[in-house]
Each structure stands twice: as structure tokens, then as C-alpha cells.
Amino acid sequence: MAELVQLFALYGVIEEYRALDEYPAEQFTEVYLFQFQKLTSARVAKWNTDEKSFFGGQLHVCYAPEYETVEETRQKLQDRRRYVNRASQNTAKQQDRQLEESTESSSTDTRTAAAPEIQKGFEKARMENVNSDDMGFSVLPLTPVEDVSYRLHGFEQPLQLQWTTDTTLPTEDKMGSLHNAIPPVTETSKQCASSASYKKERDLIERQKNLSPSVRFMPRTTHLESRKRKLEGQAFFLNEAAETETLIGPKLPELPKVDMEDHSLNVTTNLIRQTMSKVTSVPEIKPVQVKTPTAKPRRRI
């Protein structure tokens, strides 16, 4: 027990700790509750001790929101809300700075590094961040859970507020090892009842980003423009959709047609050409004139 306290004391000030006899636990498992002064300490402690071996056994560490008081819950929510709003302001400022500094090409390397493979049981792409001066509601990478002997319960201050403000390990299991939590589902060709809004938005943004995804909905103006480009022989993305879809709605205003044979278009050009020919013709005469004076001998006084 003392060793356990020593271990957790490394992560922050502990307000209280006790053994939990009433907690449902497996055989040969002892359960303890540790209450930290700060929520951030609890998060770090859990991250560092969960699934770690301990004197021949293994620790199982999870949050215990059921041991919170009403006031603690209230405080936790307020702190979280404050942190999020402060952090998102910081992110906005950072992004402004990033837009000024970076170019598009610099993101290619990080993209391959972050290559998303939605793997079952583990979240590889880590959106980790840390603000050492902030409260540190940083996103900790999720870990798969195993069944073992020592089961340690801690943390009056529930940590990673994933779904709700109250999180226990089973929830994280679902996030991490989702395929275990869900019974086998029969394949149904169930279309997601997706509203046009987020699809539409997505397509517009994709266009800006110059990707060529499977586009289901395309704004009409884009459609018409791509058709025009095709006619002029410069078709690029949005090809497939352009061929098959029929257009509905008002047409784009027609650009005024210009008669390329009209001489009035060449007035300025001709003026420039004339001036250029005048300017370039003059130096040819000069060298002939210059030669004769140098042929005269110089007289010595």
C-alpha cells in the first residue's frame, strides 16, 4: 500500500486515499481510491500507471466519477469550459500565424506521417498537444485494455472528458477497442441519414483544396465553369460528375463575345510597334558618322 502511495505521489498532491471494499472486483484484486488535488495530476498519473506492472502484478487504473461530490462535478465542468474556450482562441491565433508563414507544400511530409489508417483497437493518428501553462486537458493517446489481476481505482477528478464529463475505463475501451464492445453487426446497406448541409460544405471545401474525391453534390456554378473549361480543352477535376449530371437552375450570365478580327483591338499594339521601329532604326546611321572625326589626326600644340 505504501509503495502504491509513493508511486502516485509522483504525479501530484494526493488529497486522500483509501481502500474500496465495496467496489466490484475480480478475484485476487485489491481496489483503492486515490483523490488528487488537481485533475491534471490525475490524468498524468493514470496515463503513466495504467497497465503498468507493479510488484509482480499489473495495475488497472481508471477514473472514478461516481465518487465525486456535486461541487466537484460542477467545478470540473466550469474548468473544462473555460479551458476549451481559451484554447480555441489560442488555436485561432496560431492558425493566423501559420497562414502567414507556411506554404502548401510544407504540409506534404506531415501528411504521410499522419497517414490515417483507421485501425481497430488503436488510434494511431495522435492529435496530441500540450500547453504547459494551460490546465493541460491534453488529449492522451488511447490504450487497449487487458484483463489482469491488480485493479486500481483512482481519481476523484475524472480525466479525459471524452463523452461526458464523467469517464470510466469501459468508455475508453469502446474508443480504443471498439470491435470488442460491439456485437457482430449484419451488413446492411444502410444509407446514413446524412443531411445535405455537411455533405455540401465538404464538397465546397474539397474544391478549394484541389482534391478529386467522389463528388456527389456540386454547386451549379462550379459545374458550369468546368463544362466551359472542358469545351476550351482545359478540363481537370470534376470530370466524372460533369458528364453525367443534368443541370437544373438559372444559367450563368454569358460573357460578352469579342470579335478578334476587329482592328480597334490592335491600335495600341501598332503604336508601340511603330515607336519601337523608330527607336531601333536610329543607331544604324550614327556609327557611320562617328567614324570620320576619329580619322582626323590630332595636332600637337
Add this chain to the structure above:
Amino acid sequence: MAGKSRFSASDRFEYLQGLVTEFQDTDSEEAKEQVLANLANFAYDPSNMEALRLLQVTELFLDMLTEENENFVEFGIGGLCNLSMERESRDQILQSGGVPLVISCLSSNRDETVLSAITTLMNLTTAASRTETTDGAVVQCMLRFSLTQNPRLRNLASVFLEDYCTQQQVDRAREEMQGQSQSAVGIPLPKD
């Protein structure tokens, strides 16, 4: 834990966009669940919230609340709970008429769904939305939750009643409850 500079805003956006695309394109229910869970998780991190907003993921989460698949609902409301902590995302949810959908989650079988819904309702309560989020039926529901054995439910409901409802609202709800039997009108408790 790495610093924010590891992923630029455009990297995050593209990655999240990929997830949304995958969610829409795949036919596998299990894959959808996985992606939805990931999106809801990512919504926890404030640096992702703007991208998720631009990608209209709030709409996606809201759509999930009327699905039959209980996992879809749980992850959807979980994502909303995370996102609604932030002001602009909160406003987006409100503008999309999210309040009635969130309220409907209060009657779910699942603990996690109900807990997320209560927290989300708290976040969504503004001067303008107050009458909706603290509707009589909601207050009654919270009163009942505040009397249950489940400590998490009890705590959250208590915070809701104490911080988001007036004393009159609570008194009125209590009177109405005493005038009704438990099995009559109202939002039932979740199964534990």
C-alpha cells in the same frame, strides 16, 4: 505528449475531412461506428474544433441522434457534448435546431448517452435557448435523475437543477410530479 506544432491546421483539416468522407462512403455499420467514435474523440481536442465545425460534423452528430443503432446515438451525443463546450460550435448546434434532439437522448437506455445529453444541455443553455433547454418536462426529468442511485447521474442532474433552473421552475416541476404517478407522462429513467 507532442506539441501542437506537429500537425498544422490544414493537416488536421484534411485528416478529419478524410474521416468524414469515409463515414459517408462506407456501407459497413461497424466501420461507421469506428469512424464516429474517432470523430467524437477528436472533438475533445480544442484545436480540432474549428475544422470539425467547417466540415459540419455537428450536423453529422445531430443526425446520429435519431438513428436506431444505439452506438451511433451514444457516439453522436458524445461528440456533441465535447463540441458544445466551445462557444462557436455551441451556436452552430443551436442554429441547427439541436436542442429537441438532445432532449430526446435523455430517455435513452444507456447511461453514457443520458450523461452526455445532460452535459450537452447545460452547454447549450444560453439566454435565448433557456426556455427550450429548461422546459418543464426537462426539469421534471432532472428532478427524477437527482433522486436515483446512480451517483454520476445524480450529480449532473443536481448541477443542472441548481445552476440552470430557477427555484420556481424546480418547485413547479416538483408539484407536477407529485400530482402524477411515476409511470405516467414524462421521461423515463435509463436502465442501469
